[in-house]
Amino acid sequence: MSAASGSLPPAAWHVLGAGAIGGLWSLRLAARGIDVTLIGRDGDAASRTLSLEDGDTRLTHTFPQHSATAGGEVARLLVTTKSHVTRDALTPLLPRLATATPVVLLQNGMGVEDWLCATRPDLCVLCAITTDGVFRRDRDSLVLAGRGDTVIGGARPGNDAHAERIALELGMMAVPDITARRWQKLAINCAINPLTALYRCRNGDLLAKPEALAIMRALCSEVAAVMTAEGLAADGDALFRLAAATAQKTAANRSSMCADVEAGRSTEIRFLNGYVVDRARLHGIAVPENERMLAAVLTMH
Ligand code: PAF
DSSP, X not given: OXXXXXOOOOOOEEEEOOSHHHHHHHHHHHHTTOOEEEEXXXXXXXXXXXXXXXXXXXXXXXXXXXXXXXXXXXXXXXXXXXXXXXXXXXXXXGGGOOTTOEEEEESSSSSHHHHHHHHOTTSEEEEEEEOOEEEEEETTEEEEEEOOOEEEEESSGGGHHHHHHHHHHHTOEEOTTHHHHHHHHHHHHHHHHHHHHHHTOOGGGGGGOHHHXXXXXXXHHHHXXXXXXXXXXXXXXXXXXXXXXXXXXXXXXXXXXXXXXXXXXXXXXXXXXXXXXXXXXHHTOOOHHHHHHHHHHHTTO
């Protein structure tokens, strides 16, 4: 049924962090007729045109853009900033979010949801993870290198009920076990990202380094121990196989952390291995390899 025949138009979305993944989702939503506004920085232009190459097809759309403090109420928010900059980017936007506003965190790492749920327990916080592979040819031109799956679930059990509805709006898949899946993704990022940053190598190069493989295995076994303490089923060998398979599948990529270090930017390490270290401390578990990765990457900030 169309809006003209009486149904409501789809809810409008705001996107915070229109980099590769944020840009991809902005374009996907716009292509489905959803009204999308980008949250830019103070002084950014009032509009921004993004384009996406997906095989032979090219998608282009011009979006309105506001700073976090300009504009009215935000009805739905997709957050795709890197974890370590999210708090600063999202804080000025919070007054524009009414009670029960759905906020979807689609980013590497864990811990932002804890801060957001504690700061604004009235929001409907959802977390998503994706296996889409997208890179930027330049700031506004994206290339979809590999179409993946994107799954979503509630950051807290109370928010799970809303995941189905929001998944439908976004074209994602609602899953009941998002926390376990996010921990698995965390293990993959904990195993690949800091090592590629330290060796300054592509993901696939780790597989040819016996010492890197040994560290990856130890990192995964520590993550599994923390997952078990969190009440989740986990197997260190299986996590290591998942991390190695991901390094193989993305062999030619530079991980996001390697790219950050090479560009002289700070990294998401506190939300990857740093999160594992924090949770391990709470459970009284030793995670020396994750501590070592955290300390080593922090010296590069
Ligand atoms: O952070 C990244 O770069 C990615 O999550 C991954 C899976 C390591 C591939 O590069």
